[in-house]
Amino acid sequence: MIIWRQGTVLRVVEEETKVQWLEVRGEEGKEETAVHYPFLFGRCKPGDRVWLNTTAVRLGLGTGGVHFVAGLVDRPPKPEPVQGHMMKLRYTPWQVALATGEEPGSRHSNILKERRSLEGAPVLIGELHSMLPVVVTTWRGLASSDKLPRIVYVMTDGGALPAPFSRHIQTLKGIGWLTGTVTCGHAFGGDLEAVNLYSGLLLARHALKADLIFVSMGPGIVGTGTPFGFSGVEQGQAVNGVHSLQGLPVVIPRIQSVDPRRRHLGLSHHTVTNLASVALAPAVVPFPQPLPEEILGEIKTLRERCGVRHHWLDVPITVGEVEDRLLDYPKKIRSMGRGIQEDPLFYRTISASAIVAFQLWKLIDSGWTAADATAHLMSLGV
Known part of the structure; x- marks a missing residue:
């Protein structure tokens, strides 16, 4: 079971190449922390409405007890270009092609x-x-x-x-x-x-x-x-x-x-x-x-x-x-x-x-x- 909620991005708290830590306001009006991986949907900015996976928070978990951005509500995603041919998170909606060190074409x-x-x-x-x-x-x-x-x-x-x-x-x-x-x-x-x-x-x-x-x-x-x-x-x-x-x-x-x-x-x-x-x-x-x-x-x-x-x-x-x-x-x-x-x-x-x-x-x-x-x-x- 996944608990889905909509939220609005209030601010970007931390900005890294591969991760954004966001402050979001959920449907109940409460301000909470959410994590977003830009290579999935592109970068979030204040004002974006997003889908949030809130399951970990609702279960009261420690590590992982934050919301995760699972999609954008009002605009299409702009993910990063495909990097390789090996799929991770296989057969899920978020499966992603990444360049592994083993695959043909890798310098390794x-x-x-x-x-x-x-x-x-x-x-x-x-x-x-x-x-x-x-x-x-x-x-x-x-x-x-x-x-x-x-x-x-x-x-x-x-x-x-x-x-x-x-x-x-x-x-x-x-x-x-x-x-x-x-x-x-x-x-x-x-x-x-x-x-x-x-x-x-x-x-x-x-x-x-x-x-x-x-x-x-x-x-x-x-x-x-x-x-x-x-x-x-x-x-x-x-x-x-x-x-x-x-x-x-x-x-x-x-x-x-x-x-x-x-x-x-x-x-x-x-x-x-x-x-x-x-x-x-x-x-x-x-x-x-x-x-x-x-x-x-x-x-x-x-x-x-x-x-x-x-x-x-x-x-x-x-x-x-x-x-x-x-x-x-x-x-x-x-x-x-x-x-x-x-x-x-x-x-x-x-x-x-x-x-x-x-x-x-x-x-x-x-x-x-x-x-x-x-x-x-x-x-x-x-």
């Missing part, structure tokens, strides 16, 4: 014909989009000024489909910390488009020349409280994909010290399911230290359940260290409505995992094999 298609391996590159795999700025800020903080890594974000279609919806992507690219983005599957709007995660990873590595790759869905996640009924199962699937492409998967566990849902308090059941049941290949799994005894017990139980021999790695890290690094990020970072002060363990876990991926990259870049680099970090800690 020959790369994908020849390069079938990530060549041992570490790939950091998160579950939530809000992990992105913590990861990139940590990597920038660890880098020396004479060797800044090329960081590429590979966005899957497990959450929001349009990359322009993410203000974090916009910020990170604006300050030059993010080299590029690849949008996979039905996700769209990245610097490069990919048909699926596998070719998306190869494009990140070989077309965008990534040193460090971070993979996660866009903003938003679907969850139902059942063991496998959440879109974040793709984290475990990404482990399999990275491994099959001869890369080194590094998983960010989801650990929270604050959450009203018991299934996410401590070690999230999402992480347990991904590592024990979805991932069929070994991954490096960092944990921040120190941890409460209860969470250490949960990790012990998880390790006993896993049929795959993951590489469990302890990383000493304090909340102060993470806070200091995050000061460099120009905007406030919040996840599930909480910042680092409300849930320091969540942010420590992300940063610890980013540190491990960075150290693996440095070792592999200097000539170590992925296996030797992993064994070395496990013997020393980070």
Whole structure:
């Protein structure tokens, strides 16, 4: 079911190439926020009457709880010219032809014909989009000024489909910390488009020349409280994909010290399911230290359940260290409505995992094999 309403554009609040944030007045007279993607219908301007998909707001959702422009009432759309031949949002009224990196005619298609391996590159795999700025800020903080890594974000279609919806992507690219983005599957709007995660990873590595790759869905996640009924199962699937492409998967566990849902308090059941049941290949799994005894017990139980021999790695890290690094990020970072002060363990876990991926990259870049680099970090800690 879709809840449709008409609205009138009052003002353009934010104007970017690929997205407009609008203030609109709905049928009830209330002023609300709406998001518009100009490549669908052309640019909106004040006074335009628009059709709004108001479903997310009516359902009281958090991420995605804004209206979306779904059409113009009084004038025909003026979309951007067709860019390619591969359809995303297929068989919907908004299906769009985009130029993917794989298709014939792309300057990257020959790369994908020849390069079938990530060549041992570490790939950091998160579950939530809000992990992105913590990861990139940590990597920038660890880098020396004479060797800044090329960081590429590979966005899957497990959450929001349009990359322009993410203000974090916009910020990170604006300050030059993010080299590029690849949008996979039905996700769209990245610097490069990919048909699926596998070719998306190869494009990140070989077309965008990534040193460090971070993979996660866009903003938003679907969850139902059942063991496998959440879109974040793709984290475990990404482990399999990275491994099959001869890369080194590094998983960010989801650990929270604050959450009203018991299934996410401590070690999230999402992480347990991904590592024990979805991932069929070994991954490096960092944990921040120190941890409460209860969470250490949960990790012990998880390790006993896993049929795959993951590489469990302890990383000493304090909340102060993470806070200091995050000061460099120009905007406030919040996840599930909480910042680092409300849930320091969540942010420590992300940063610890980013540190491990960075150290693996440095070792592999200097000539170590992925296996030797992993064994070395496990013997020393980070």
